[in-house]
Amino acid sequence: xxxxxxxxxxxxxxxxxxxxxxxxxxxxxxxxxxxxxxxxxxxxxxxxxxxxxxxxxxxxxxxxxxxxxxxxxxxxxxxxxxxxxxxxxxxxxxxxxxxxxxxxxxxxxxxxxxxxxxxxxxxxxxxxxxxxxxxxxxxxxxxxxxxxxxxxxxxxxxxxxxxxxx
Numbered sequence: 001x002x003x004x005x006x007x008x009x010x011x012x013x014x015x016x017x018x019x020x021x022x023x024x025x026x027x028x029x030x031x032x033x034x035x036x037x038x039x040x041x042x043x044x045x046x047x048x049x050x051x052x053x054x055x056x057x058x059x060x061x062x063x064x065x066x067x068x069x070x071x072x073x074x075x076x077x078x079x080x081x082x083x084x085x086x087x088x089x090x091x092x093x094x095x096x097x098x099x100x101x102x103x104x105x106x107x108x109x110x111x112x113x114x115x116x117x118x119x120x121x122x123x124x125x126x127x128x129x130x131x132x133x134x135x136x137x138x139x140x141x142x143x144x145x146x147x148x149x150x151x152x153x154x155x156x157x158x159x160x161x162x163x164x165x166x
Contacts, residue, residue, distance in 0.1 A: 006031040007070040009095075011062055011086045012077035013038040013047040016100055020075035021051050031073075037065040062086045066093035073098060081105045084113060087124065091116035096123040 036044040037059040044058040059065040076099040117124035
């Protein structure tokens with residue numbers, strides 16, 4: 001913790017990384033992004049210039065990022081199926097993790113992540129931001145009230161606008 005603030009590292013400097021960066025900046029009284037990491041170093045450097053005025057450290061190796069003494073927590077914003085390595089590296093370094101969904105793509109990989117977090121005594125959280133949205137809360141209340149009977153399976157189709165680059 002630097003200056004009494006939680007030092008945050010963003011792993012994966014794409015669309016999702018932007019939203020994590022924005023969330024940390026919205027809590028600037030308690031946390032600050034101190035490092036960016038992307039396998040393409042130029043992307044990490046671009047994030048640093050655009051969002052941290054060049055004041056953060058940039059990496060293209062997650063193991064180097066989690067060894068940075070200013071990093072207390074990382075957000076794993078890499079594509080699905082590429083969450084295991086950053087989480088294991090963070091656990092090994094004693095750094096807490098907020099991971100994008102899905103946590104991983106196989107139960108075996110998820111179990112490895114949970115085991116590593118428990119062994120290292122770090123916090124491992126998964127982002128499920130939509131659960132707090134009012135439409136989702138209304139559905140939850142209806143389910144809890146039995147409005148749909150006994151549910152055994154549910155499927156939802158959600159439309160989201162995405163740019164071509166996404």
